[in-house]
Amino acid sequence: MNLRGRNKVTPEFNMSSMTDIVFLLLIFFMIASTLVSAEAIDLLLPKSSSKTTQTKNVSVSVNKDLQYFVDLKQVPKNQLEAVVIEKVRGSDSPTITIRSDQDVDLKHVVFIMDIANRNKIKSTLAVKSN
Numbered sequence: 729m730n731l732r733g734r735n736k737v738t739p740e741f742n743m744s745s746m747t748d749i750v751f752l753l754l755i756f757f758m759i760a761s762t763l764v765s766a767e768a769i770d771l772l773l774p775k776s777s778s779k780t781t782q783t784k785n786v787s788v789s790v791n792k793d794l795q796y797f798v799d800l801k802q803v804p805k806n807q808l809e810a811v812v813i814e815k816v817r818g819s820d821s822p823t824i825t826i827r828s829d830q831d832v833d834l835k836h837v838v839f840i841m842d843i844a845n846r847n848k849i850k851s852t853l854a855v856k857s858n
Contacts, residue, residue: 775830775855775856775857777857785815785816785819785822785823785824786798786799786812786815786816786822786823786824786825787799787800787824787825787827787854788808788812788824788825788826788827788840789826789827789828790826790827790828790829790832790836790837790840791829791832792829792831792832794832794836796808796840798811798812798815799815805839808840808843809843809846809847812824812843812844812847812849813847816847816849821850822847822848822849822850823849823850823851823852824840824844824849824850824851824852825851825852825853825854826840826841826844826851826852826853826854827854828853828854837853
């Protein structure tokens, strides 16, 4: 008389479902990392040990050739204030993030800060954390 059961459990482990999950995660992170892009203007930011906040409405940048950019669009220095005011119009608490190359003289950063101060716009200075 044979009393053994018909269903035998095999001690083998099937890895196909695990590899499917790993490949799906790999594809997800590859797509997500390409969607995250920093500002496209090549600047060497000054270093600081403190963190900058991520809330911003407008980004104003100055590169080492003293070219001014508002949200990646180059703007002449004499039109900078009008463009910034237009960009923050309608915002409850307007904020600009000042991004400056580390080799730019401080007077150019102060020029942007003065525009923000005259128009009652909060300003933050972007720095590279250590």
